[in-house]
Amino acid sequence: MAGRAPEARGEDAGALSVSAAMALAKGALEGVTVRLVGEVSEVSAKPGYKAVYFTVKDTAASLPCMMWNNRYQASGVTLRVGALVELTGRFTLYAAKGRMNFDVFSVALAGEGNLRMQVADRARRLAAEGLTDAARKRSVPEFPQVIGLVTSPRGAAVHDVLRTLRRRWPAARVVLSGVPVEGPGAPAALVEGMQRAVMAGAEVVLLVRGGGSFEDLMPFNDEGLARAIAAMPVPVVTGIGHEPDNSIADMVADVRASNPTGAASAASPDAAALAAALDARGRALADAVRRRLERTRLALDRMAMRPLFSEPERLLAADAQALDDLAGRLAAALPDALAADGARLADLRAALARSLPQLTAPQARRADDARAALARLGPALAARPAARAEALRGRLAYQGEVFGRRFRTEVALAAARLDDLSPLAVLARGYAIARGPDGAVVRSVAQASAGDALTVAVADGELDCTVRAARRIETAIEPWKEA
Structure with missing residues (x-):
């Protein structure tokens, strides 16, 4: 027991006050130190508080905890929701609120040591297979x-x-x-x-x-x-x-x-380092090209001083002399060669003239024989085609007569009908056609006014007329309204 409970004033001798009961319970709880494992479900570590307040739980219960700041900072553990922790401490009561807390002496993350052991074991096994060997690893692409x-x-x-x-x-x-x-x-x-x-x-x-x-x-x-x-x-x-x-x-x-x-x-x-390296390479390349050009210029100057380039005709002097010699020889030999070829050509022409009649005589005789045979056989060969052509000509003439007879009849009927419909026939019967200045046919008195010039077509010509007056005949039949 933590001590004797205070006396109850005005109460039964066997009853305790609330303070006495809480003191009794506090003394009983604080005498027990336990170690437990649980999952952090709430954390409150506000600035100015003397302690860190948090709650741990398992599947069936939860327990409010508190840990003084000096103990918490010395533990090196940062509490967070969901962390599995191992706590050592004792139960205590906060009498003013009637609330039980677990006063934590020390805290450690539970299970982390086991996890680290498993990870180390796994790493050793993968290293034994060669997965961590430096020889297996590849270099990163430069760009x-x-x-x-x-x-x-x-x-x-x-x-x-x-x-x-x-x-x-x-x-x-x-x-x-x-x-x-x-x-x-x-x-x-x-x-x-x-x-x-x-x-x-x-x-x-x-x-x-x-x-x-x-x-x-x-x-x-x-x-x-x-x-x-x-x-x-x-x-x-x-x-x-x-x-x-x-x-x-x-x-x-x-x-x-x-x-x-x-x-x-x-x-x-590094883009900046790469740009600097490229600039340095560019300057080095420019210097190298400049030196190479200078060396090349000096070499060209030395070559230009050689007699070959100062007097280029010396390079072709021997060939030019040989060419002149050959040209002279050719000019001397060409007339003799042409004369010999001309004489030989004349001899060939005379020989051909002598032998040509003898070469063509057999072919001429065969041609004459063929011409005589064709003259004898020609009338006989042409007689049958001529007779057939004559028969075909008679049949064609007959069929043309029969075939054209029907069309001549139709043409005659069409011509007679066309003559009946011709406006010239109408004019020949005494009618006339009046046309206005624009050439349009005047069909009504409404189309002409006094003083208008009209052209009147009759059977044998045209009359130029001037309208003196226009009168409408009510009984007249308008041609364009006939059925």
């Missing part, structure tokens, strides 16, 4: 055109990487695979993100995330992710957490950077 970035699209790491790449190597195209970097499904998502980046044409893949606890970084210790990194067809650069953090993914990766910004720097050339 990558497409860079794959696999990280959370909502974290600070993606902005750090993009900002660094934009500053150092803006010529590269960045392919972003936004994936979760925490939780049970994170390793599979990271593997799929890398594969999609490679399929999009990435020449190097950046696998990055910001800092966090050991448990937060556990997806990057996954064996399947490590094997996928080793199997990537392009180099993989990791920038996971901060400088002290080291994961299996870092060990297997081709290049390990201390943070996301370092990974972006490792995968890209």
Whole structure:
């Protein structure tokens, strides 16, 4: 017991006051020190408070806890919701509120030591297979055109990487695979993100995330992710957490950077340094070209001083003399050669004249015989075609007569009908046609006024007339209204 309970004033001797009962319970609880494990569900560490207040729970119960700031800071543990912690302390009561707390003496993250042991064991096994050997790792392309970035699209790491790449190597195209970097499904998502980046044409893949606890970084210790990194067809650069953090993914990766910004720097050339190097190379190249041109100019000057170029005719002097000699010989030999060829041609012409009648006599005799035979056989050969042609001519004349008879009849009827319809026939019967100045036929008195000039066509000519007056005959039949 913590002590004797105070006396109850005006109450039964066996009854305790509230303060006495709380003191009794407090004394009983504070004598028990326990160690427990639970998951943090609430944390309150406000500035100015003397203690940190939090709640731990399991599947069936929850327990409010408090820990004085000096103990909390000495533990080196940062409490956060969801963390599994191991606590040592005692139960106590806060009498003023009637609330029970667990007064924490020490706190440690539960299970982290076991996790670290598992990760170390897994790392040794992968190292034994050669996945972490330096000889297996590939170098990053010096000037990558497409860079794959696999990280959370909502974290600070993606902005750090993009900002660094934009500053150092803006010529590269960045392919972003936004994936979760925490939780049970994170390793599979990271593997799929890398594969999609490679399929999009990435020449190097950046696998990055910001800092966090050991448990937060556990997806990057996954064996399947490590094997996928080793199997990537392009180099993989990791920038996971901060400088002290080291994961299996870092060990297997081709290049390990201390943070996301370092990974972006490792995968890209420095544009400013590259420009400076190019300027230096350009100056060196210009100096080399200048020296080469100077040497070439001196060599040309030396060659120009040679007699061959100062007196070029000396190069062709012997050939020119030989050409002149040959031209003289040709001029001397050409008339004799032409005379000999002329004499030989005359002899050939005389021989041909003598032999030509003898060569053509047989052919002439055969031609005369053929001509005589054709003269004898010609009338007999032409008699049958002539008789057939005469018979065909008679038949054609008969058929032409019969065939044209029907058309002559139709033409006669058409001519008679055309004559009946001709306006000349109408004029011949005493009618006339009046036309206005524009040549249009005047069909009504309404088309002519007094003083108008008309041309009147009669059977044998035309009359130029002037209208003196126009009168309408009511009984007249308008030609254009006849049925």
